[in-house]
Amino acid sequence: xxxxxxxxxxxxxxxxxxxxxxxxxGLVILGGTFLVVVGxxxxxxxxxxxxxxxxxxxxxxxxxxxASSKDKxxxxxxxxxxxxxxxxxxxxxxxxxxxxxxPNVRAVVPMGAANAIITSGNTVDVMLARLRDAxxxxxxxxxxxxxxxxxxxxHVHHIVQVLKEDRKNADKLVDESAKDPRAEEAIERVSKDxxxxxxxxxxxxxxxxxxxxxxxxLSDGQMAFLRYFGTDLxxxxxxxxxLQIVDGQMVPQGHRxxxxxxxxxxxxxKLKHARRLxxxxxxxxxxxxxxxxxxxxxxxxxENMTQPREILFQLDxxxxxxxxxxxxxxxxxxETDLEKLLVQLFDTNDQNFQExxxxxxxxLAPLLELYRLRIGDxxxxxxxxRSGYAHSANVKVWGTFNFKGLEKSxxxxxxxxxDLITFRELYGYMSPERRTELERxxxxxxxxxISREDAEAALFGGSGEDAAGTEGATTAxxxxxxxxxxxxxxxxxxxxxxxxxxxxxxxNAAVMLKDPGALSQTIQDIQAASDxxxxxxxxxxxxxxxxxxxxxxxxxxxxLYVIAIIIFLVAMLILSNAVLxxxxxxxREIGTMRxxxxxRGFVRMMIAIxxxxxxxxxxxxxxxxxAGLVALVGHSGIPAVSRQLYFFFGGPRWFPEVSVTNMVIAxxxxxxxxxxxxxxxxxxxxxxxxxxxxxxDE
Amino acid sequence: MAAIVSISDVYKxxxxxxxxxxxxxxxxxxxxxxxxxxxxxxxxxGKTTLLNLIGCVDxxxxxxxxxxxxxxxxxPESKLTDLRLNTIGFIFQSFNLVAVxxxxxxxxxxxxxxxxxxxAERRKRVMGLLEQVGLANHARHRPSELSGGQRQRVAVxxxxxxxxxIVLADEPTANLDSTTGQNIIDLMxxxxxxxxxxxxxxxxxxxxxxxxxxxxxxxxxxxxGRTTPEAAALHAAGGAH
Ligand SMILES: Nc1ncnc2c1ncn2[C@@H]1O[C@H](COP(=O)(O)OP(=O)(O)OP(=O)(O)O)[C@@H](O)[C@H]1O
Ligand SMILES: [Mg+2]
Numbered sequence: 006x007x008x009x010x011x012x013x014x015x016x017x018x019x020x021x022x023x024x025x026x027x028x029x030x031g032l033v034i035l036g037g038t039f040l041v042v043v044g045x046x047x048x049x050x051x052x053x054x055x056x057x058x059x060x061x062x063x064x065x066x067x068x069x070x071x072a073s074s075k076d077k078x079x080x081x082x083x084x085x086x087x088x089x090x091x092x093x094x095x096x097x098x099x100x101x102x103x104x105x106x107x108p109n110v111r112a113v114v115p116m117g118a119a120n121a122i123i124t125s126g127n128t129v130d131v132m133l134a135r136l137r138d139a140x141x142x143x144x145x146x147x148x149x150x151x152x153x154x155x156x157x158x159x160h161v162h163h164i165v166q167v168l169k170e171d172r173k174n175a176d177k178l179v180d181e182s183a184k185d186p187r188a189e190e191a192i193e194r195v196s197k198d199x200x201x202x203x204x205x206x207x208x209x210x211x212x213x214x215x216x217x218x219x220x221x222x223l224s225d226g227q228m229a230f231l232r233y234f235g236t237d238l239x240x241x242x243x244x245x246x247x248l249q250i251v252d253g254q255m256v257p258q259g260h261r262x263x264x265x266x267x268x269x270x271x272x273x274x275k276l277k278h279a280r281r282l283x284x285x286x287x288x289x290x291x292x293x294x295x296x297x298x299x300x301x302x303x304x305x306x307x308e309n310m311t312q313p314r315e316i317l318f319q320l321d322x323x324x325x326x327x328x329x330x331x332x333x334x335x336x337x338x339x340e341t342d343l344e345k346l347l348v349q350l351f352d353t354n355d356q357n358f359q360e361x362x363x364x365x366x367x368x369l370a371p372l373l374e375l376y377r378l379r380i381g382d383x384x385x386x387x388x389x390x391r392s393g394y395a396h397s398a399n400v401k402v403w404g405t406f407n408f409k410g411l412e413k414s415x416x417x418x419x420x421x422x423x424d425l426i427t428f429r430e431l432y433g434y435m436s437p438e439r440r441t442e443l444e445r446x447x448x449x450x451x452x453x454x455i456s457r458e459d460a461e462a463a464l465f466g467g468s469g470e471d472a473a474g475t476e477g478a479t480t481a482x483x484x485x486x487x488x489x490x491x492x493x494x495x496x497x498x499x500x501x502x503x504x505x506x507x508x509x510x511x512x513n514a515a516v517m518l519k520d521p522g523a524l525s526q527t528i529q530d531i532q533a534a535s536d537x538x539x540x541x542x543x544x545x546x547x548x549x550x551x552x553x554x555x556x557x558x559x560x561x562x563x564x565l566y567v568i569a570i571i572i573f574l575v576a577m578l579i580l581s582n583a584v585l586x587x588x589x590x591x592x593r594e595i596g597t598m599r600x601x602x603x604x605r606g607f608v609r610m611m612i613a614i615x616x617x618x619x620x621x622x623x624x625x626x627x628x629x630x631x632a633g634l635v636a637l638v639g640h641s642g643i644p645a646v647s648r649q650l651y652f653f654f655g656g657p658r659w660f661p662e663v664s665v666t667n668m669v670i671a672x673x674x675x676x677x678x679x680x681x682x683x684x685x686x687x688x689x690x691x692x693x694x695x696x697x698x699x700x701x702d703e
Numbered sequence: 704m705a706a707i708v709s710i711s712d713v714y715k716x717x718x719x720x721x722x723x724x725x726x727x728x729x730x731x732x733x734x735x736x737x738x739x740x741x742x743x744x745x746x747x748x749g750k751t752t753l754l755n756l757i758g759c760v761d762x763x764x765x766x767x768x769x770x771x772x773x774x775x776x777x778x779p780e781s782k783l784t785d786l787r788l789n790t791i792g793f794i795f796q797s798f799n800l801v802a803v804x805x806x807x808x809x810x811x812x813x814x815x816x817x818x819x820x821x822x823a824e825r826r827k828r829v830m831g832l833l834e835q836v837g838l839a840n841h842a843r844h845r846p847s848e849l850s851g852g853q854r855q856r857v858a859v860x861x862x863x864x865x866x867x868x869i870v871l872a873d874e875p876t877a878n879l880d881s882t883t884g885q886n887i888i889d890l891m892x893x894x895x896x897x898x899x900x901x902x903x904x905x906x907x908x909x910x911x912x913x914x915x916x917x918x919x920x921x922x923x924x925x926x927x928g929r930t931t932p933e934a935a936a937l938h939a940a941g942g943a944h
Binding site: 008009011012015016019020023593594597598599600601602603604605607694695696698699700 | 751754755758760761780781784785787788789792793795796799801802803804808811812813815816817818822861862865873
């Protein structure tokens, strides 16, 4: 038997390069192995780098949430956009206490995510809000506010004049009948000096007129979709240690507020012109794009040139002059009109872009408000709980953040971390007792009696238009009254303690492990601890918790498997055919062997071993080439060319690695496919009659 | 002495697209141990067909073919293969060596299939035979590096390596020039005489026939006579006109 095998191997080895058919068979096997090794390694590495991203920026190693929840936890939000329906868990302290006793658990961070639509007011809105604020301070006796009021007044006056000029130009194109006479009248009135002279007699009346009649005429206000999550901010920063503050500061301990993802802040709040310049610069520098060839960049240049309004509105008369003078000098031109200067500045091409970029930031930017929302300002956030009640809070933005290595990824930090106390208020959780209590209070007081103004004053410190309707606002104050006993004061300025954080509801919690390798054991341990203590928790791996994005690699893997299966099926057909042809070329040899006493089994073995030898030799070569390529690429890394890739690559460059498992699997697949593809040819070969050996040559 | 090959009233039909080609039509023949017999006849007379039946690579349509005491018509394919391996040696018209194996390995091949001998024993047996056929120096050559005569000598060595009782050779000299062919026949005769191996070979060639002990004349699937080589040669020469 052994000697037979030896001669078979010998024949197989000698046959390897005997026929061009074998070379084809070999190349198919080589290609297949190469593909599986490279593809498999790529996926494994992608899986690793992405898990680093998700674990380090969003989910932690594991997530726990209430087992009784209707939906599955989905940290990036659900497919349809809405949030998963998760049952809140009453006390974080209890869960933390139990979970921290599980040996492999390093930290437990409470969480809870929700979506909100926020509006960043338009330029006039922002100006008017400041004017109102300064006016109040002046009346309260703050003498320094006087200068601010005057400057803001001049600024708004200037905006209206620009607006009027604009509309005059537009009028030439628009049919008379399409004009709104009320708008014309308002602009006419406000652009006159008399309006401003009389302003001080009824400052708040004038402000209201401006807010109601002028502000809506400017359409540069923006709605933005904000995803936020309440958490124990200090615990979060500690557990997710790649978190770094970019602007401003961390929300101080015990204070309310939130951090915005840097990317979101740039995208949603930065002056559009500046943002576009940044994007163009990035494309040019990182992807070697040229304005001449890239349609996207050309569009951004065009948009910057055709929309100078946003900048003009921002500048009061003094600053307008200053800006014009600076641009005149830097652009070396005699042009005095700022609008035309701006067009010149933004009219960039590949030659002058860097220079104009510099001019924008050194000359113009200091005169501008580069962000609609200043760090330290508050954003009004309004949400609707599942019970249908509206909840609002003004949440202070203390700073912006990103994750180290994932600075460019819009996916890392899709959500704004917020203090858990504010989150709970916005979430509007009511225990059954509180709900009945609320009903009782409502009935006793008669809900209609609470005036809307009072409710708003209590909630928002008197600012903001209410779009949600009386019912929502009315109940909101009732709930606010239930939540913080103070109720009336500016909620955003109250502080809280660690006990406040821990003794309250949360929706889900991130669990960080000491040894992330022992994932499945820890899942069991946590589940057991939860069951033993009646916590009713469900444990999800980061992959499950991250929903679609977490499963992205899984899907890629399936796709690769499908492709690999198709390739191998095709390869099997090709192989089978090629082996068959190679067999038929050797009919005389096989017949001779049969004639001189070789059994059918011997012939079958011979074909199988030959293909296996091909598989071993060429498969091995494919393996080596694939591993070599991965190692080579893994050495220098693949740059993340798009922002999304940063997340999947776990950083700016991706370093794929070869895994032994992968190579073993690839090799195994190749050998199995080789054997399978010999089944038919081997069967044909065994049917070769020894008679053919006797036949004389044709 | 008992016949080692015993054929009685054997018919063999080939089926070609519904047409029945009768290749053998009632052959009866006994071959005894140690004989050196030639089967002669014109092209298409059924020589190869007869040798196939004796060599157990094919079975008769009718009649009994008995080789070494076994009725081949009653044996399953694997037993026939065993019979070929252990009892019969083959020499083919076009040598049929395994191209990727060297001379030594080609000769050794049947021994490996048998799996009875140790490596040392095999080596001794193979080298002994190569010595006898005069190719001891060529043991590590590939068939493609040898002349036709040399190749056929390798084939002779391979046929004899298992020490079979019968060696069948279908026109062993047809692909060789006449001198070389003579040498092969001489070699076969020598081995026949030294070892007592039975040889049955077919040929057209009168010069080859005359080395045989007896010539079985065959025409149209029937045996027309069993004569001396000289008579057969005369007959063949006459038939050629
Ligand atoms: N496989 C086959 N299928 C059909 N007919 C066959 C087959 N083999 C042989 N024959 C026919 O059987 C008859 C005998 O053929 P065979 O090969 O035995 O003759 P032969 O004497 O060996 O001839 P040659 O001297 O040409 O080798 C011929 O008529 C031949 O055409
Ligand atoms: Mg013939």
